[in-house]
Amino acid sequence: MIEKIINISKEAGEIIRDGFGKHKSVEFKTNSSNLVTEIDKESEKLIINFIEKEFPAHTIIAEETGHLEKNSEYTWIIDPLDGTTNFAHGLPIFSVSIGLLKKNEVVCGVVYDVMNDIVYSSEKGGGSFKNALKISVSTNSNLEESLLVTGFPYDIKNNPHKAIEKFAGFLKAARAIRRLGSAALDMCYVASGIFDGFWEVQINPWDIAAGKLIVEEAGGLVTDFNGKPMDVFSPQMLASNGYIHNSMLQILKLYE
Numbered sequence: 001m002i003e004k005i006i007n008i009s010k011e012a013g014e015i016i017r018d019g020f021g022k023h024k025s026v027e028f029k030t031n032s033s034n035l036v037t038e039i040d041k042e043s044e045k046l047i048i049n050f051i052e053k054e055f056p057a058h059t060i061i062a063e064e065t066g067h068l069e070k071n072s073e074y075t076w077i078i079d080p081l082d083g084t085t086n087f088a089h090g091l092p093i094f095s096v097s098i099g100l101l102k103k104n105e106v107v108c109g110v111v112y113d114v115m116n117d118i119v120y121s122s123e124k125g126g127g128s129f130k131n132a133l134k135i136s137v138s139t140n141s142n143l144e145e146s147l148l149v150t151g152f153p154y155d156i157k158n159n160p161h162k163a164i165e166k167f168a169g170f171l172k173a174a175r176a177i178r179r180l181g182s183a184a185l186d187m188c189y190v191a192s193g194i195f196d197g198f199w200e201v202q203i204n205p206w207d208i209a210a211g212k213l214i215v216e217e218a219g220g221l222v223t224d225f226n227g228k229p230m231d232v233f234s235p236q237m238l239a240s241n242g243y244i245h246n247s248m249l250q251i252l253k254l255y256e
């Protein structure tokens with residue numbers, strides 16, 4: 001299964017690489033910060049066609065197409081191009097993210113780092129990999145020495161869930177914060193030990209379905225902002241190496 005998912009992620013990545021710098025249309029979704037290009041749609045079409053051919057009985061949730069319900073215990077969750085803003089502006093940081101759920105649990109996850117041709121993958125119980133290399137989270141337990149990452153929802157101008165205060169709180173508490181623009185890659189960088197933690201106040205299932213498993217199988221922790229277990233449909237997400245999780249939860253609590 002994982003090999004098939006890796007192959008289709010790479011094929012979708014090829015569409016994106018070929019289209020980088022050449023896309024023709026940029027449409028606005030909810031507002032002028034929330035973009036979609038024809039390349040997002042082409043990538044998604046390829047992945048959906050693959051699933052419909054190989055696993056016609058499975059449910060699909062795809063960012064641009066929506067919910068294709070089949071009443072199956074298996075659900076595919078697809079972000080055909082995570083990092084569309086970067087893509088549309090020519091910044092080479094974006095990915096393809098595919099997660100497979102059995103009931104509500106992610107059992108396979110693949111994130112393809114398109115421009116670096118790197119596959120992050122994980123199967124439940126089998127560890128996480130960067131290409132063939134097993135990866136694990138960092139061992140840093142001090143928030144003051146942590147490199148964190150975050151992202152903002154497209155309605156950040158309304159400051160939902162005090163996102164701006166939370167961001168300011170972490171700026172003061174951690175060593176530094178990054179905002180790369182591809183949540184799926186952010187998760188893989190937590191899993192690889194580059195980032196010690198990652199939070200977002202309003203995330204979508206397709207941003208984190210694959211990444212959640214990849215972080216957990218690399219030894220990390222993924223919870224909601226109360227430290228409770230979360231599934232990929234929970235909007236508030238904290239992912240970390242586990243060691244700084246409580247310190248991060250304390251900052252999130254300050255700005256509820």
Ligand code: IPD
Nearest residue numbers: 081082083084151152181182183
């Ligand atoms: C977005 C990116 C971004 C995150 C947003 C996502 P998109 O996904 O992952 O890093 O901060 O919450 O919506 O729209 O580029 O697929």
Ligand code: CA
Nearest residue numbers: 079082083207
């Ligand atoms: Ca996304």
Ligand code: CA
Nearest residue numbers: 063079081082
């Ligand atoms: Ca997307």
